[in-house]
Amino acid sequence: MTQNQQTEHNSDTQYLNWLSKLFPTIAAACTEIINLEAILHLPKGTEHFLADIHGENEAFQHVLKNASGNIKRKVNELFGNSLRESEKKELCTLIYYPEQKIELIKESEPELEDWYHITIHQLVKVCRDVSSKYTRSKVRKSLPPDFSYIIEELLHEHTDDTNKTAYVNVIVDTIITTGRVDDFIIALCNVIQRLAIDQLHILGDIYDRGPGAHIIMDTMQRYHSWDIQWGNHDILWMGACAGNDACICNVLRLSLRYANLATLEEGYGINLVPLATFAMETYGNDPCEEFMPKVTNGATFDGKTIRLIAQMHKAISIIQFKVEAQIFLRNPEWRMSGRNLLSCIDRQRGVCIIDGKEYEMKSNNFPTVDPAAPYKLTEEETKLMKRLHHSFAVSEKLHRHIKTLLGHGGMFAIYNSNLLFHASVPLNSDGTLKEVTLYNGEKYSGKELMYQIEMTIRSAFNSDTAPAERTYAIDYFLYLWCGKDSPLFDKSKMATFERYFLKDKTTYKEEKGYYFRLRDNEAICDSILDAFGVTGDNRHIINGHVPVHASNGENPIKAGGKLMVIDGGFSEAYHNETGIAGYTLVYHSRGFQLVQHEPFTSAADAIKRGTDIKSTTQIVEMSAHRMLVADTDCGNELKAQIVDLKKLLYAYRHGIIKERRR
Known part of the structure; x- marks a missing residue:
């Protein structure tokens, strides 16, 4: 064995000894391999991309609460024609602003207990849907401690199972009779919001212009x-x-x-x-x-x-x-x-x-x-x-x-x-x-x-x-x-x-650099991606910074789909200039969707009247197959962990490392 090979061997052994502290037996290592392999076959989590928020806190928080329209879409899919449009709107508003909406409901709903029963079952159905792409462990970590056990039971038990109907109904009844129902609904709505967005990417400019x-x-x-x-x-x-x-x-x-x-x-x-x-x-x-x-x-x-x-x-x-x-x-x-x-x-x-x-x-x-x-x-x-x-x-x-x-x-x-x-x-x-x-x-x-x-x-x-x-x-x-x-x-x-003090408006011109002049060129975008070491069949550059003038027909998708510019003008100061109120780019297991938002009125208006940000969704790029965790960076990390765990198994079975049995 050469000196380099000996060093590498010693390093591997040292690392495997450390890993054995986390997985002290063959059984523990095997269980973790099974778990990781299973996670690789779950659908990819939903990523949201926002840019240039510029202090518009109400519009920003509403986009987070409704997951760029994703929650509304799921409510429509789940309840279809079984609920009226007004009822679906009410349910969405409750999910976005549970504390405020519950207070309004209590003032106007004559059959409050019935409303609680119906609403909890509806929310559980929505929560079950948004949590379906995650492991039970990850969902459990997202649950509030006060209601973790109850929510988990409701998510995994169905009233259509006759053996479980009474069990589920008693849980709901008890939540109501113990006086915790408002807190429970609020917690459940927050879990839905939390699970609707797996990772949020902000492409800069939280500060300036807006008040918040x-x-x-x-x-x-x-x-x-x-x-x-x-x-x-x-x-x-x-x-x-x-x-x-x-x-x-x-x-x-x-x-x-x-x-x-x-x-x-x-x-x-x-x-x-x-x-x-x-x-x-x-x-x-x-x-x-x-x-x-x-x-x-x-x-x-x-x-x-x-x-x-x-x-x-x-x-x-x-x-x-x-x-x-x-x-x-x-x-x-x-x-x-x-x-x-x-x-x-x-x-x-x-x-x-x-x-x-x-x-x-x-x-x-x-x-x-x-x-x-x-x-x-x-x-x-x-x-x-x-x-x-x-x-x-x-x-x-x-x-x-x-x-x-x-x-x-x-x-x-x-x-x-x-x-x-x-x-x-x-x-x-x-x-x-x-x-x-x-x-x-x-x-x-x-x-x-x-x-x-x-x-x-x-x-x-x-x-x-x-x-x-x-x-x-x-x-x-x-x-x-x-x-x-x-x-x-x-x-x-x-x-x-110049803008403050000179009359000649030609002096106001700020000539943009070559990146802004050349970024619609697919070959140049490819060369930038190469220089940054970005690989993959469908790779992209995603920017903000320069408002997209949608009202003038400017397309935020450039360079043959290689570049996406998602500053559509969250800031109210830009609305007249851009004609819209921002973009959200959503990357889920089926591909990319660009959501174009119209100006947001206010949170108060959304709560009282059920108004939502009016959004137009554009399909940017759809995947030929549903993307799984295995297709992501996280998946690559999990695959590397599996390789290491298999090395640990080999070391256990060949006596290189001893199991740490108690």
């Missing part, structure tokens, strides 16, 4: 199985949490732009009083017309509040341009100094000179900008930024939520032959992967670029990171937000300054 990003993050902290590929807006909040002052300014600016103060103040306890005080004192006589907020979500503000928000908006924007310039200047390798435009303003003539060309200004009021040192913060601005920085630094909830994003997320992921990332992979004009230089001076492209960026992001939060490296990592959040070669931006520039 913090509520979404609270939901995700409790959610059973999910992952996220960070989006540019998530990175902005992560940077703010890490202490990047430019990211803090951008977070505040975007929140003020959409009059979304709830996430900052109510969600994370960010104190905006110092900013409001500074803005009123500094811009009290400025009309701030270009900084009037975009009011959405049915929010109403009086004129005085709108004006104050506009003043705060301008105040933080000017500070942002200064702080960004300081970061760009200390990182010259980014080649971003061309975005430092405060120094390009000719105040006397009211123009901004960019690349030798003059552009007329909309506004020429810059009371805090010193022409001799345009990027130096005034004493008041410095004090304000220290207070804002402190407010973000001590927000325990924000830090907890960002830790959750770090724990569940990354720059990209590969699941079941699908490559997931938020926005782009930097490309050259010929479609080849573009090399990008990072902090260590090394050039990376494709998968390695994404990995190295992720490691840089994580190093900003690690206490053992070298000080210089950590400082750079914190700065780097700004580049990821607006840098030309950032996989999360990938545009020629971010024209924030």
Whole structure:
């Protein structure tokens, strides 16, 4: 035996000894092999893909509750013509919002006990259907402890078995007579919601625009199985949490732009009083017309509040341009100094000179900008930024939520032959992967670029990171937000300054990178998939980031089906632009379905009137056979475990390892 073979043998023996602690006998190992082989032949679990939620917590939570229409579809299949449409609608609403719906039922239902009996049997039937593709063990783990035994009994006993009818009916009667029936129904509805989605993939941008990003993050902290590929807006909040002052300014600016103060103040306890005080004192006589907020979500503000928000908006924007310039200047390798435009303003003539060309200004009021040192913060601005920085630094909830994003997320992921990332992979004009230089001076492209960026992001939060490296990592959040070669931006520039201050709208154009221009090319998508090591007969890239203009006929399915873009505009701010309210991509055992949602009214309307998100389902790709667990990444892991267990059996039977009998 060679030295390498001996090392490999010793390593195998060591591993099998460890495995024998989990499966101490031949019988235990055989039982686990049988169990794993059986699991391989179950249908594949349902994966849901969402992107660009942008703080729309009610619409997001409704999509989770109805599993993108999957629960409604199952109710229709199970009850067909045996229930009226109104009854099926009532049942669906109960499953989505059990606590609130039960209260309404109790106010209006004269035969409440009958309703309880009928409803429990209906819910058990739905629960039995959604749990049918899972093992009993997995279903058991999903059950609430208080009702685990009862639900399990009802799921596996049928009233059509005459020997079990009385048994089942007594269980239901006892649930009612003991006064636990409301809690039981609520628990059963939550189990249905839980089992309807096996894995949730979020392709970035939980934050900004809508009012409830913090509520979404609270939901995700409790959610059973999910992952996220960070989006540019998530990175902005992560940077703010890490202490990047430019990211803090951008977070505040975007929140003020959409009059979304709830996430900052109510969600994370960010104190905006110092900013409001500074803005009123500094811009009290400025009309701030270009900084009037975009009011959405049915929010109403009086004129005085709108004006104050506009003043705060301008105040933080000017500070942002200064702080960004300081970061760009200390990182010259980014080649971003061309975005430092405060120094390009000719105040006397009211123009901004960019690349030798003059552009007329909309506004020429810059009371805090010193022409001799345009990027130096005034004493008041410095004090304000220290207070804002402190407010973000001590927000325990924000830090907890960002830790959750770090724990569940990354720059990209590969699941079941699908490559997931938020926005782009930097490309050259010929479609080849573009090399990008990072902090260590090394050039990376494709998968390695994404990995190295992720490691840089994580190093900003690690206490053992070298000080210089950590400082750079914190700065780097700004580049990821607006840098030309950032996989999360990938545009020629971010024209924030131009939109606020220049009259010439041609300056607003942000030229998209080559990925966005070439991604409808199937050969280029294949080359990206190859570079990331994605295999399989039916492999795909799945993105968000750029809203799909469905109202203009744009198709979210591109490159001959190789690429799927599922940002249809969850955010209310996009509804007029896109004509829809988001996409959900559903990948179940039969294949892919794309669900296109119309705007959601409200949870209150759904509860009272039984309204649902109106959705259109498009078959994207159907499998020639029903996909099983064996066809998935999880299946490959189980097959590897089976191989190891068979090695353990061999070792037991040949005396290499002794059984651990008690």
